[in-house]
Amino acid sequence: MSDTQRPNYRGALTVVTTIFFMWGFITCLNDILIPHLKAVFSLNYTQTMLIQFTFFGAYFIMSLPMGKVLARIGYKNAISLGLLIAAVGAVMFYPAARAPSYPLFLTALFVLASGVTMLQVAANPYVSLLGAEGSASSRLNLAQAFNSLGTTLAPYFGGMLILGAAVLGASELADMSGADRMAYRVQQAQSVQLPYLLLAAVLAILAVVIYLWKLPNFKDQARDDSPTENVTAAEALRHPHVLFGVIGIFAYVGAEVSIGSFLINYISLPDIGNMSESSAASYVAYYWGGAMIGRFIGSALMQKIRPSLMLGVFAIVAALLTAATMLTSGHVAMWSIVAIGLFNSIMFPTIFTLGIAKLGPLTSKASSLLIMAIVGGAILPVAQGAIADTVGIHHAFVLPLICYLFIAFYGFRGSRVIDPHPSVRGAHAASP
Known part of the structure; x- marks a missing residue:
């Protein structure tokens, strides 16, 4: 790599580290959703953990399909697409909260996690390609540190906007009429709308920035034509x-x-x-x-x-x-x-x-x-x-x-x- 190319690669690395921050932030928001939706829908612990089952199950289901998409469109475009899919999933929290419906929340979460899966599949190897092979581990550690920063800040953000209002216990909900109980659940569920709409806006902006920015796409490196693929x-x-x-x-x-x-x-x-x-x-x-x-x-x-x-x-x-x-x-x-x-x-x-x-x-x-x-x-x-x-x-x-x-x-x-x-x-x- 020539010295004239390195500044562009440094810029690309700076942009991509924000991706690591965002998916760390998204993943840790689940820890805020869990107690909130448990209270809103009066769930037991097994039912509540379907949040994590849905989110991390998407990794297992979508990783191979996303890998095939990556091979067709290249790293940069795959990252942009992953951000866009995640943004769509975040927007879907709005109708899920408006209903309110736990299955709709899980559906939105699966779409959001599918976008994050694309980011995982594309961004990790992309960072390793943005510079000399000998320093790839150092770059990836730096990017992963920003991922940890996202998981550290998300609880403050989510705790303030989602868990700010106290929720009623099961006995208090049982004393309410059916109409009042439904109105209360709608009100509580809607507290996730603003945070996830803001998240969707940030993800969509990042998707456009990545797509329009003159970043290397490494489409050839994304293909696996080697004899070891079998x-x-x-x-x-x-x-x-x-x-x-x-x-x-x-x-x-x-x-x-x-x-x-x-x-x-x-x-x-x-x-x-x-x-x-x-x-x-x-x-x-x-x-x-x-x-x-x-x-x-x-x-x-x-x-x-x-x-x-x-x-x-x-x-x-x-x-x-x-x-x-x-x-x-x-x-x-x-x-x-x-x-x-x-x-x-x-x-x-x-x-x-x-x-x-x-x-x-x-x-x-x-x-x-x-x-x-x-x-x-x-x-x-x-x-x-x-x-x-x-x-x-x-x-x-x-x-x-x-x-x-x-x-x-x-x-x-x-x-x-x-x-x-x-x-x-x-x-x-x-x-x-």
Whole structure:
């Protein structure tokens, strides 16, 4: 790359980092929607977790179709399209709130998440192409830091605009007439209209800016015409560090999303934080802000400590904090669960990197499997919701505890690279 091209690439990187911020912001708004819609529609925890099931299920369903679209239109246009789809999903919150209808909310959320899926599929590799290959990891870490900034600010924004007004309890709603109850639900549901219309406007503006800006599209690089495209998933999964890595990503995303989803309801309990849901929203910001801080700290520590060892240690600490919140109450339980965010920080990129280590032509297939494993964020929160409905929210954190223990195993042992066909590799090495 010539020096004259670098300024344009720096400008492109600056624009794309705003995309990372936006999808972090969008994802974390779910943590605000959950307690609000739970109260508005009088849902149990299992029903409420359909919010995360719908959002992260879109990753699993739409990632392959979005990848094919990316190959046809290139990176820049795919990012612009992803923003536009997300904007349409955000606009759909307006009629869903006007109805009000929980199924319509979930439909809007699926469309919104489909746009975010396109951004995930396109923006991560796009950042790696915006400069020298040797500094790709540094650029991606910078972009991911802005993603964490979005997850940190979203709870303040959502808590103020969505959870600002106190909601009535189930007993109070039961005392109201049917007409009054419907009017109340309409009023409460409509509190999400302004935030999501503002979000739609920002997303639409960004889509137009990206489309009109003279950014490199890298359409040729988006195509996968290599002979390795026919490699099967089974071949990649024969490598234990890939198989365990897929389970690790599933467990990590599931645990992180489950904890974030329950935080407001949990912290607002009388025997935990004893505060309003609006006040509890600020602690969600601490949870995600800890992940942002931990990402910088972890990046520095990894210069001297093996990533697999760091992963194992961070997972053990997260497991201990999860156990602490289950065995205590009051501020000890509250801060124990919030502090987990700090130790979540390095898990996703470290598991991902370890999961694709030394795979050669199998790397792209392993990467696809690891991205699809994000579906853990759809399944595990629903499972934790079912546990919470049965034994209570306090002890439902046993599910993230099990997840962190598996991640610790992956860091200490499961991430070791073991060749499943050493004799075959030896034969290839001996052949001329």
